[in-house]
Amino acid sequence: MKKRQFQKLGNSISSFQQIKKESEKYWKKIDLEICWGFQIQEGSKWKKGLSEPELEDFQKQLNIVFPESLKNYYRTMNGLDKPGIDNNGGNGDIEFGSIFYSYPDDIPLIKAKIEWIMEANHVTEDIIKNQNVPSIIPYLGHRFLILDNEEVVLSMLGQDIILWGDNLSKGIALDIFHFPNSKPKKIDTNSFWNKKIL
Template identity: 25%
Template sequence: MNWREFKSLTESEWYDCDLYEGVCGYQIQPETRWNSGLTHNEIDSLQKKLGFSVPSMYRTFLSELNGFDQDCVDFQAETAPEIYGRICYQYPEDLENTKWLLEEIEQNRKYVNEALQLEGFPFDDIEGYIALYGHRALVVFKNKSLSPVISIVGTDVGVYGKSLEEYWKKELCVNSLG
C-alpha cells in the first residue's frame, strides 16, 4: 500500500466532510489531518516498549502516519453535549491510554482465538496486540507478514481486516486505492 497516497486521499475526503448530529459514534471532524510518522529510531524505541517487533506493513504505516491531529466528535444524544476523544491512536503517547483494550483482549482471549481461527490465522503464534482505532487492534504474530486487525467489544470479536491495508480501507471507506 502506498501510505502517502492513502494519506492524501483520506485528508482530501475529510477536508470538508459533514458531521451528523444525533448520530452516536465518533466522527472525524472536517479538516482532520494525519500526524507525521515516526522515525526509524522512534519505531525501534516503540517496539522495545511493546516487547515485540511490529509487522513490516505496520512499520511502514507508522513511518508515514501516526494518529489524527485532532480529536473526533461524538453527539451522544440531543440533550447531551458533544464529546471529543482520540479514537485513532498515536504512539508512543497512547501506550497507557490503550491498556484498556489490551486488557479486554486478554479477558476475552478465547473469543479472540476463535475469531482468528475461523479466518485461518494461527492463534497460538501471537506475540501481542496494538490498539489502532477505537476498539480495533492489530494482531502481531511471530510471522511478520501477517497483519490482521480484530474488532472487539467484550465477547463480540471478529476479524475486521485480514491485513492492515484491508482494515484501513474498510475503516475509512477508501475504495479507490488498488
C-alpha cells in the same frame, strides 16, 4: 478512494501514502452525524510519521515487535491533528478523544485496550506462553492488528470478534471510506485469534 484502488491496497509505504492523501482530501468537507462514537472532524490531517528511533521506543514501551506493515503505517502517519468528536447521539455533552492511536500520547490507551481484550477472552500469561497466542495491537477504537504471519485486522469488542480486513491498509480504509465490508466472519473465541476464521 475508489473501490478498485481499495482492492489493490497492500502494506507498502506507497499504500499508506495513498490512504493519507485520499483521506485528507475526503475530510476537507465532511459532515458529522448524530450518532454514538467518535467521528473525524472536518479538515483533519494526519500527523507526521515516526522516525526509526521513535518506532523503536514505541515497540519497547509496548513490549511488542511490530511487523513491517505496522512500521510502514507509523512511518507514514501517526494519528490525527484534531481529536475525534462523540456527540453521544445528541443526548448529552460532546466528548473529544483519540481515533487513530498515536505515539507517544496514546500508549496508556493502547495498553488498556490490549488488557481489556485479554481479560474479556480469559487469555492469561500461561495461555499466551503455552498456546502461542499472537500479540494484538489496536490502531483505532476496537480495531486490532493481529501480529502473526497472516496479519489480519479484527474488530474486537470484548468477546465479540469479527474479521474486519485482510490487511492493515484495507482495515484502515474500510473505517475511513466506509466501503461495504464483505459478510463479517465471527471468530471462535475458544481458539483465540490465532486460528482465525471458522
